[in-house]
Amino acid sequence: MDLSSYTPCRLCPRQCATDRLAGVPGVCGETAELRIASYGPHMGEEPCFSGTRGSGAIFFSGCPCHCFFCQNWQISNAHGKGDAFSPDEFHRLALGLIELGVHNLNFVTPDHFWPHIEALCARLRDEGVKIPFLFNSSGYQLPSMISRYAAQMDIFLPDFKFADPVLARLVMRDERYPEIALESLRLMVAEKGFLEPFDPTGTDLAQRGVLVRHLVLPESIENTLRVLDLLREEFGRWLPLSLMSQYTPIPAAQSRPPFDRHLSAAEYQTAVDHAQELGFENLLIQPLAATDDFLPDFEKPRPFRGNPPPEP
Ligand code: SF4
Numbered sequence: 001m002d003l004s005s006y007t008p009c010r011l012c013p014r015q016c017a018t019d020r021l022a023g024v025p026g027v028c029g030e031t032a033e034l035r036i037a038s039y040g041p042h043m044g045e046e047p048c049f050s051g052t053r054g055s056g057a058i059f060f061s062g063c064p065c066h067c068f069f070c071q072n073w074q075i076s077n078a079h080g081k082g083d084a085f086s087p088d089e090f091h092r093l094a095l096g097l098i099e100l101g102v103h104n105l106n107f108v109t110p111d112h113f114w115p116h117i118e119a120l121c122a123r124l125r126d127e128g129v130k131i132p133f134l135f136n137s138s139g140y141q142l143p144s145m146i147s148r149y150a151a152q153m154d155i156f157l158p159d160f161k162f163a164d165p166v167l168a169r170l171v172m173r174d175e176r177y178p179e180i181a182l183e184s185l186r187l188m189v190a191e192k193g194f195l196e197p198f199d200p201t202g203t204d205l206a207q208r209g210v211l212v213r214h215l216v217l218p219e220s221i222e223n224t225l226r227v228l229d230l231l232r233e234e235f236g237r238w239l240p241l242s243l244m245s246q247y248t249p250i251p252a253a254q255s256r257p258p259f260d261r262h263l264s265a266a267e268y269q270t271a272v273d274h275a276q277e278l279g280f281e282n283l284l285i286q287p288l289a290a291t292d293d294f295l296p297d298f299e300k301p302r303p304f305r306g307n308p309p310p311e312p
Pocket of ligand 1: 010011018020025026027029064112
């Protein structure tokens with residue numbers, strides 16, 4: 001396994017250049033020791049990924065973004081929850097998910113552990129594993145890494161969080177997010193095309209391509225409208241797009257208005273109306289946070305209440 005990319009580590013736009021192999025973490029909070037916070041069949045993704053048997057989600061500890069309202073804050077913070085896995089343990093974990101019948105392997109926030117994931121995927125393909133591999137990410141990817149990701153992944157599921165650099169700076173301390181995310185998204189679409197098949201019912205499961213997610217934030221509708229405009233200009237109306245309403249204020253956001261409240265129905269409707277006016281044909285919309293079954297609590301052995309209990 002080639003772990004040289006960890007030293008010095010420039011795997012993501014933070015470009016820390018720390019020596020993670022020597023045990024020095026960067027902004028992502030992680031050394032070169034692979035840490036995983038949770039894994040299992042996950043029903044909380046869009047139906048075209050979760051299907052009936054679940055997406056084989058693997059949640060990695062740490063994250064380069066550090067959005068202060070991160071829903072996965074218990075695992076994404078520096079020193080967040082997680083256990084160390086050797087490459088062989090990681091391989092057994094993946095095989096275990098596949099044996100459970102998951103529809104895909106879903107690598108959640110994979111950027112900062114890419115050398116481990118790249119080696120695992122190559123090994124699984126050599127062993128004849130055929131299910132799609134899914135890169136589930138923040139959108140904050142280094143454009144120069146996209147072809148390396150695409151060599152292993154079938155599906156890209158990136159966020160496009162911010163079109164407003166001021167908002168990006170406020171939330172994650174990097175005003176470059178809009179330009180970086182848009183360029184990475186262009187390259188993902190060039191590599192894999194749009195999601196195929198695109199079946200909102202989940203009957204035909206996604207095999208390949210790109211679906212973009214955008215989480216609408218409280219009192220940030222101008223950002224959302226600009227996100228939608230940019231996506232429409234760049235990719236046209238057939239871009240598969242998931243417009244999410246599930247913003248939930250975590251403890252760290254509760255002293256930071258307007259991020260201390262849920263989204264209002266009017267705000268979400270404004271976003272949906274604009275997406276429809278722009279003519280997006282492959283648009284997924286959510287009921288307004290009717291349930292928190294998929295709001296994780298990683299302190300619990302079963303972080304997502306909406307997922308089936310583990311098999312005995
Ligand atoms: S992956 Fe982590 S250590 Fe490497 S550049 Fe990004 S934040 Fe820094």
